[in-house]
Amino acid sequence: MAKEEGRKLVAQNRKARHDYHIEDTFEAGMVLQGTEVKSLRMGRASLVDGFVDIENHEAWLHGVHIPEYSQGTWTNHAARRKRKLLLNRVEIDRIERRVSEKGLTVVPLAIYFKDGRAKVEIALAKGKKSWDKRHALAERQATRETQQAVGRRLKGMGD
Known part of the structure; x- marks a missing residue:
């Protein structure tokens, strides 16, 4: 083998x-x-x-x-x-x-x-702590939204 x-x-x-x-x-x-x-x-x-x-x-x-x-x-x-x-x-x-x-x-x-x-x-x-977890989730959500906005902008789509 x-x-x-x-x-x-x-x-x-x-x-x-x-x-x-x-x-x-x-x-x-x-x-x-x-x-x-x-x-x-x-x-x-x-x-x-x-x-x-x-x-x-x-x-x-x-x-x-x-x-x-x-x-x-x-x-x-x-x-x-x-x-x-x-x-x-x-x-x-x-x-x-x-x-x-x-x-x-x-x-x-x-x-x-x-x-x-x-x-x-x-x-x-x-x-x-629980507030650390909430902060991490909010930060991840914000970065995801900015990436989506940049992607839409590059494709020529409006907000």
């Missing part, structure tokens, strides 16, 4: 960018069981309730739902088990320091395959 090349997106946490200010991102490998990899290759995963915790200088991914593999037998995995993340010691120390100092949290943004290996993109994030 030929080696896979490039990046194949499996799951994305769109709500994280809405609920948090993303400060820094990291790419981490995951320690997975065989049926988890097969389930991911089918494109099945949910990052909605996921978060990363640092325990004993190791990074662990909690709350990510990878459903059981449909053709699996007694070797199937638990859907919401905690999974170890593979990061460099320097990266783990940096994450641990910033989480304890600034009160940040670590959330998963995406799960994908990169050159045949399962990876997760995690981010140091700070929670948004």
Whole structure:
């Protein structure tokens, strides 16, 4: 079988960018069981309730739902088990320091395959207040309206 090349997106946490200010991102490998990899290759995963915790200088991914593999037998995995993340010691120390100092949290943004290996993109994030969310929505709406007005103007249509 030929080696896979490039990046194949499996799951994305769109709500994280809405609920948090993303400060820094990291790419981490995951320690997975065989049926988890097969389930991911089918494109099945949910990052909605996921978060990363640092325990004993190791990074662990909690709350990510990878459903059981449909053709699996007694070797199937638990859907919401905690999974170890593979990061460099320097990266783990940096994450641990910033989480304890600034009160940040670590959330998963995406799960994908990169050159045949399962990876997760995690981010140091700070929670948004409700008025921040409303402000971001209003700003996005304003830019959309200006882009539409510019497009109409270029096509020669009036307002």
